[in-house]
Amino acid sequence: MVDPSALDEETLTADTADEEVRPDDRIDDERHDEENRLKPQYVRGVRDALEAGDKGAVYDLVEPLHPADIADLIELFDSDERAQLAASITDLMTSDVVAELNDHVREVMMEALDPGAVATIAEQLETDDAVQLLEDLDEDDQKAIIAELEPETQAAVNSALAYPEETAGRLMNRHVMAVPEHLTVGDLIDYLREEGDLEHDFFEVFVIDASHHPVGTCSLNWILTTPRTVALTDVMKRDQTLIPVSMDQEEVALMFQKYALISAAVVDDSGRLVGQMTVDDIVHIISEEAGEDALLLSGAGDGDINEPIREAYSSRVRWLIANLGTAVVASAIIAFFGAAIEQLVALAVLMPIVASIGGNAGTQTMAVSVRAIATNQLTRTNTRKILWKELRVAVLNGATVAILIGIAAGLLYSPMMGAVIAAAMIINIAVAGLAGVLVPVIFERLNQDPAVASSVFVTMITDSMGFFAFLGLAVVSGLVGMG
Amino acid sequence: MVDPSALDEETLTADTADEEVRPDDRIDDERHDEENRLKPQYVRGVRDALEAGDKGAVYDLVEPLHPADIADLIELFDSDERAQLAASITDLMTSDVVAELNDHVREVMMEALDPGAVATIAEQLETDDAVQLLEDLDEDDQKAIIAELEPETQAAVNSALAYPEETAGRLMNRHVMAVPEHLTVGDLIDYLREEGDLEHDFFEVFVIDASHHPVGTCSLNWILTTPRTVALTDVMKRDQTLIPVSMDQEEVALMFQKYALISAAVVDDSGRLVGQMTVDDIVHIISEEAGEDALLLSGAGDGDINEPIREAYSSRVRWLIANLGTAVVASAIIAFFGAAIEQLVALAVLMPIVASIGGNAGTQTMAVSVRAIATNQLTRTNTRKILWKELRVAVLNGATVAILIGIAAGLLYSPMMGAVIAAAMIINIAVAGLAGVLVPVIFERLNQDPAVASSVFVTMITDSMGFFAFLGLAVVSGLVGMG
Numbered sequence: 001m002v003d004p005s006a007l008d009e010e011t012l013t014a015d016t017a018d019e020e021v022r023p024d025d026r027i028d029d030e031r032h033d034e035e036n037r038l039k040p041q042y043v044r045g046v047r048d049a050l051e052a053g054d055k056g057a058v059y060d061l062v063e064p065l066h067p068a069d070i071a072d073l074i075e076l077f078d079s080d081e082r083a084q085l086a087a088s089i090t091d092l093m094t095s096d097v098v099a100e101l102n103d104h105v106r107e108v109m110m111e112a113l114d115p116g117a118v119a120t121i122a123e124q125l126e127t128d129d130a131v132q133l134l135e136d137l138d139e140d141d142q143k144a145i146i147a148e149l150e151p152e153t154q155a156a157v158n159s160a161l162a163y164p165e166e167t168a169g170r171l172m173n174r175h176v177m178a179v180p181e182h183l184t185v186g187d188l189i190d191y192l193r194e195e196g197d198l199e200h201d202f203f204e205v206f207v208i209d210a211s212h213h214p215v216g217t218c219s220l221n222w223i224l225t226t227p228r229t230v231a232l233t234d235v236m237k238r239d240q241t242l243i244p245v246s247m248d249q250e251e252v253a254l255m256f257q258k259y260a261l262i263s264a265a266v267v268d269d270s271g272r273l274v275g276q277m278t279v280d281d282i283v284h285i286i287s288e289e290a291g292e293d294a295l296l297l298s299g300a301g302d303g304d305i306n307e308p309i310r311e312a313y314s315s316r317v318r319w320l321i322a323n324l325g326t327a328v329v330a331s332a333i334i335a336f337f338g339a340a341i342e343q344l345v346a347l348a349v350l351m352p353i354v355a356s357i358g359g360n361a362g363t364q365t366m367a368v369s370v371r372a373i374a375t376n377q378l379t380r381t382n383t384r385k386i387l388w389k390e391l392r393v394a395v396l397n398g399a400t401v402a403i404l405i406g407i408a409a410g411l412l413y414s415p416m417m418g419a420v421i422a423a424a425m426i427i428n429i430a431v432a433g434l435a436g437v438l439v440p441v442i443f444e445r446l447n448q449d450p451a452v453a454s455s456v457f458v459t460m461i462t463d464s465m466g467f468f469a470f471l472g473l474a475v476v477s478g479l480v481g482m483g
Numbered sequence: 484m485v486d487p488s489a490l491d492e493e494t495l496t497a498d499t500a501d502e503e504v505r506p507d508d509r510i511d512d513e514r515h516d517e518e519n520r521l522k523p524q525y526v527r528g529v530r531d532a533l534e535a536g537d538k539g540a541v542y543d544l545v546e547p548l549h550p551a552d553i554a555d556l557i558e559l560f561d562s563d564e565r566a567q568l569a570a571s572i573t574d575l576m577t578s579d580v581v582a583e584l585n586d587h588v589r590e591v592m593m594e595a596l597d598p599g600a601v602a603t604i605a606e607q608l609e610t611d612d613a614v615q616l617l618e619d620l621d622e623d624d625q626k627a628i629i630a631e632l633e634p635e636t637q638a639a640v641n642s643a644l645a646y647p648e649e650t651a652g653r654l655m656n657r658h659v660m661a662v663p664e665h666l667t668v669g670d671l672i673d674y675l676r677e678e679g680d681l682e683h684d685f686f687e688v689f690v691i692d693a694s695h696h697p698v699g700t701c702s703l704n705w706i707l708t709t710p711r712t713v714a715l716t717d718v719m720k721r722d723q724t725l726i727p728v729s730m731d732q733e734e735v736a737l738m739f740q741k742y743a744l745i746s747a748a749v750v751d752d753s754g755r756l757v758g759q760m761t762v763d764d765i766v767h768i769i770s771e772e773a774g775e776d777a778l779l780l781s782g783a784g785d786g787d788i789n790e791p792i793r794e795a796y797s798s799r800v801r802w803l804i805a806n807l808g809t810a811v812v813a814s815a816i817i818a819f820f821g822a823a824i825e826q827l828v829a830l831a832v833l834m835p836i837v838a839s840i841g842g843n844a845g846t847q848t849m850a851v852s853v854r855a856i857a858t859n860q861l862t863r864t865n866t867r868k869i870l871w872k873e874l875r876v877a878v879l880n881g882a883t884v885a886i887l888i889g890i891a892a893g894l895l896y897s898p899m900m901g902a903v904i905a906a907a908m909i910i911n912i913a914v915a916g917l918a919g920v921l922v923p924v925i926f927e928r929l930n931q932d933p934a935v936a937s938s939v940f941v942t943m944i945t946d947s948m949g950f951f952a953f954l955g956l957a958v959v960s961g962l963v964g965m966g
Contacts, residue, residue: 067742079866192708291857295775305869320884324887327840330839338828341828352817356942357803358787363782364803368778376518376555377558401803405807
């Protein structure tokens, strides 16, 4: 049934060449430590060879590395050393290495090249990787490079760039294996042997109708385990997850996680198959989106260690200034009670404790809520239930901490002081628990990313409430007068 | 070449039955909102039917849902409603639903069932999912359930439980497609048609030698696009990423990300193939590990909204108590300067600002460093470089904030007060920048998770340094005396 002469020499050669860049078992080898990071001694060896100007030695050291490791190596070097390193290993600087580079590092390296050279690299990449390479560059650079591309790549890149950033349309791979519905399993295998290439990996075959609408999908293992005579329509799954081109990457990632997808068809507004998303791209998105929240919550913006100083400064200073505003509000509350503090300096000594623990309690609840919102676990349906639960946890926490600090302050100062700080602590931790849920939920309802600005508000609430409850109770309890 | 009589009726039936539980295009349907969450109206509908005791209506409402959505629905309900819901939809409560449930919710639901019933569910799951279901239960419950399992499942589960939690050995799937190396592509396809089943999805075929050591791997698409006569050894990749059984899940996830893997062979200490990890399990690990850091940094422990109150309380209160300790240290510094504050209450008003902004700056740097350590981007090789970079960012941030607060305090109080608070702010933000890198790096070097305890130390440093620098400078500058 299959003609041995169909054996395509070229395909097999390409395959063998490809073999060298596949990952091998690189745990505990002489270049990697037990956590698969490049060993400091190894990196030092490369750096020494580089400083000695021994390009041959540099090449020999780097040559056995996987492209992803070469990218890691480049990132570990200072910016001035990077160009020198790249120049020593030009033919190892494949498109795979470029695709694996950190965005910031890649941007700087690409800006140093002329548009023609970048276009040559982009040509070798899958469209989605080429788009990723181009989207970060200045618009002028981008245009100059796109002009140098082959017409086909140019069209694909322009079509991707027409979709907003971080949507399926921008991120999808335009290369899909799509076949008409009248085939049998045997027809399909013959077709794949004729038409398929080893360059593009694929995990499922999409079955489409005459108007290019997906009607079903076949995992490759179903095809391989089914007799040739079976009709494709009998083995395919008719129900499949379709990703609209306009879907945000975070939603796409959640769909992949929820339905354990390996790949999924992307459809345009009229439901036609236009591309696919594959899980290897999704893992990067999942990792980015999940890791992003920790950074956003702390006000560190993108928070990439490779971010240039100027960008790191501008993204972080705005949050420090916002926090300065909230600190001033809290400080105004202290000023209001200035006379009370003058009478009893102990108040100034103890008040930061109430504010600080409240802030911590608020941050705990906020982190849990933000994560739950991001993973679609906290929705309108259960907000009230979660709020009630968090309030109970907060009261338990508050009571525990209040007893400890109350006893200590009672012994050190006076029983009344102990009572005042204990009461203020419970109030502030309870308020912190409510704010930790409500602030992110309100941002979510206003269609704002709750991870971005919740921190500033929760901190303002817990700081202000901490000072107000403690100093206010000190006055109300008669511990001090208002002046 | 293929006998049509090989068409296996049963397999095809299983497949068709399976079809119903496949995800369909469920965006913008009547049950899901645009972010693929169950609509509040829909959930309310189910709840109303449940409260009315109308089991039939509940069943009809839930029946069209994907198992992952049924799991979501159960999670949205209160614990007492969950049992009632489960009882109304018994035959929709498939093992897939159980596998998709949140750990905490599943644990409670499983504890309510007798061991035999749990064993029946476990039998239907893939071994890795069965292990996940069992590992969270009490040891006694676990033993009782394992005793009820079929001998084969029992052996697989016991072997998995023998490996430490969160290692490849615990998490791997023991079902792999492994073939000897002398086959041709045609032989392999015939073998798969004979032996393969549609129940277990697989993405690559592992080629092994006589002693069960992996010698290469074949992606299914390479097999499908290669003529039958080609030897497997000519199409397979010889270099492949092998995962040692003892590897931690976080490292496994990083390997999958770094080398864009879909599945990978797991090997025991003597290098024999014992199982595989697949990317659909990895996406959960990536999401968990990346999201975990935000929660750990905030001291929220596991930080799952479904965590029972008692667990949430005990994991969070310990961090609040730790923070109470650090707040007391900071407060001792204030007490030391008590006489100065007595002379000038403005010091008490302004001092929390210095501590608070320093805390924020430290948290920003710490979040970036923890993320970089988790993704293997911050290693011994570049620590000094990053430290130097963060110090420069901190000085820029410090200078900006110092100018703002210095001018304000200068106008509101006195020029000297402006100078003192500005200087204290620069010092504290610079210290925060250094602490934000050094504290996580030191924890990492001591083989401790930097996300867990860094926060407490960074906050202690920035609080104490904030009060000390500000009050100390106020005294040194002659703004106030020491009493």
